[in-house]
Amino acid sequence: MQRTITRRTAIKATAAAGFPAIVPASVLGATAPSKRINVGAIGVGRISRGHDMKEVLKHDDAHIVAVCDLDTVRLAAGQRLVDEAYAARTGRPYSGTRIYGDHHALLANRDIDAVLISTPDHQHARLAIDAIRAGKDVYLQKPASLTIAEGRKMADVAKASDRIVQIGSQQRGMDPWPQFHRACELVRNGRVGTLRRVEVGLPGDPSGPAAPPMPVPPNLNYDAWLGSTPEVYYTEMRVHPQHSLENRPGWLRCEQFGAGMITGWGAHHVDTAHWGMDTELTGPIEVWGHAEFPKSGLWDVHGPFETHGRYANGIQMTISGALPNGVRFIGDDGWIFVTRSGAVTASDPSGANTRPPLEASDPKILTSVIGPNEVHLMQSPEHHRNWLDSIRTRAPNAAPAEIGHRACSTCLVHWIAMKTGRRLHWDPAAERFIGDDEANAMLSRPQRARYAI
Template sequence: MNNRSTRNVRTVSRREFLACSATVASAALAWPAIVPSSVFGANAPSNRITMGCIGVGGQGSSNMRGFKGQPGCEVVAVCDVDAGHREKAAKTAGLDAKSCYNDFRELLARTDIDAVSIATPDHWHVPTSIAAVRASKDVYCEKPLTLTIAEGRTLADEVKRYGRVFQTGSQQRSGAEFHKACEMVVNGRIGHLHTMRVGISNNNRECEPTWMPQPVPEGLDYDMWLGPAPWEPYHEQRCHYQFRFILEYSGGQMTNWGAHHLDIAQWGNQADATGPVEIVGKGEFPRTGLFTTALKAEIEYTYANGVKMFLKSGGGTRFEGTEGWIYVNRGKLEAEPKSLLTSVIGPDEKHLYQSRDHKRDFLDCIRSRKDPICTAETGHRTSTVCHLGNIAMRLARPLKWDPQKEQFLNDDEANRMTRRPARAPWRL
């Protein structure tokens, strides 16, 4: 599908043109009337979307396999700072060493790649995504989309500026149960929405009260893994899955699961372009050890439309209205009255964007150049709700937020927490 390559052009003489035309005409008469669809169809080489996968550990390798299994998509390169991840992914994708990279910038420099899947640690999501859109790649980036509110605004603006297709990997929006729940809410099936209740998991990893630096494992480019984050000595619990429990790299379960269940709340509340205006948070944080994110969270959000949202331990999203409630989680849809479950949205009612497959939706939008179901702006707004909760818990006082200006009101300390300095040379 890539059309960025150039061809050498020479002048063709009239004699050559006539000779060529005769040959083509003869060949056309001999060509069969029916040809396989793979010759000129979606799977033809010229129509395939070529992808590079950046970050191919647990979730990244799953995404790679998902794209590899999609018709009309070909994974042509992989990148990871862990040689073990890189080599395993290359074997799965059937790639040779020339198509494997330690530095994502080398992969992005390839002009034969149309799009990238990014599943790095959270602190790398935005720097890698911005580099990708500036390199004319469309992007599928894992959730949570951002590490800070400020970098999220920069990313959303850059995606719009460069005209790229961008899908945030909050894949619950492509789940039928979530689509049905939110569509019923926006069409007033539960009456006037007044309350949302969101549950997220508590930390599912523990660390010792003290820790000592460890040797960097062979095959891990640890300095590149740290990237824009502050330099710290290596420890196995600092990297890979457990990075999410350290604030330098992530926001804990608040961003890990909030990027799913708070995202559905945003969708049902029709708040994809805005966010809450008041936040009150209470959190329990580690006092020792390597981990620094909240162990437990209790957050109260208030939106400008008067809707209250309460977050605590648990799972899923519950919408409560004046005439009933709807609860949705993965594979589960409950409601009161139960008749809501068989309710059908009519042709003249509000219909939300429907995607039945998050990756397929992204690929289809690459071809159509339309926005997918979970854009960079949407991912940024959901991530912002997560970050607001973390900031409120850390400051342990009520906060007022302007979702248009994306600033706290009269609170310099809180505003400083919307951004972080980046280690050279990784400044945006």
């Protein structure tokens, strides 16, 4: 009853204020309004438009009712995208998508059941925690956090709640890449024999030129965009393109906002590796390696690199840009290699000589039948569909907060090994390095008080 009153009151107040009201869900399809999941999208740039909102908009039992962004140009474009999608579905004009420039205001809207968080990496953990505390179910883009400390806090808050929190590790879904599930299930059932090594291939990033200060665009709340990270001058190369919603943003190559490809692609591939290794809730016990970092220019994330990790079960993981983009499981009796649609190597950056998405040392491995008494990994549909199903049933989803955090924390442990350049001993239970104060200092970063978790 309270929720019904609140919804009616909110619609009346919205209309009185001149904003478009939330259109009754009955106009959008056969699903009853009371069964529809009202979704708010926080961050509506490249990833949200091309992936997160795009996938949710396909489903009749979900309704994106609000969008939020710190850039008003992107905010308006996000609103148009959603309005036009529903207009195309219904065959009539639609203008029901609310807009917010502050995620706190969106989270205060009690008509919203769940949120998509598709922001830069440095905002992930804080926004997820805010959303969980506001009683929303959460789809959180990977990587789970900027630092290990933030990720642990997010996972703990999720665990203590009754909210559905799913990390965007979409390689776990059967659509569009069922080969990852197949590879991990074969490995877990011993089709390569005892697993000894795992090789993870993912690229580095190039350095960039120096970028002089620029005036902050009037459409961007730059202070809020920086969030908990230090105050630095604005330049477009540090944030996102002002005249494109599709081009890759510069923040991906700035260590202030993320660790580079080690967490960008690594969060996907390390999660897949953990799935096949049966180490989803732990991490390595020893890490070492090296990387090249730019010596000048604005972009400062790692370039070419190779790192190694050893797990308590004896399996060794190697992550390197010199390896094909994907995951290779190597056992006593053979190997399995899995990638998305074709592997790109440092020697073939164009991807002209790609490989099949699933390979094995012996093709017979790939046709092996998993018996009824063997390990059967969770089969989930497309990742956003799995999230919506989990919200509806309250059943566990394919990539909960703890598993997403463990994949991200492993990537960050490898990044810390890159930065220190020495062998480190990691306690995955305590989530601290053993006897290394310098490395432990990298588990967190100072936060600006206004935006601190």
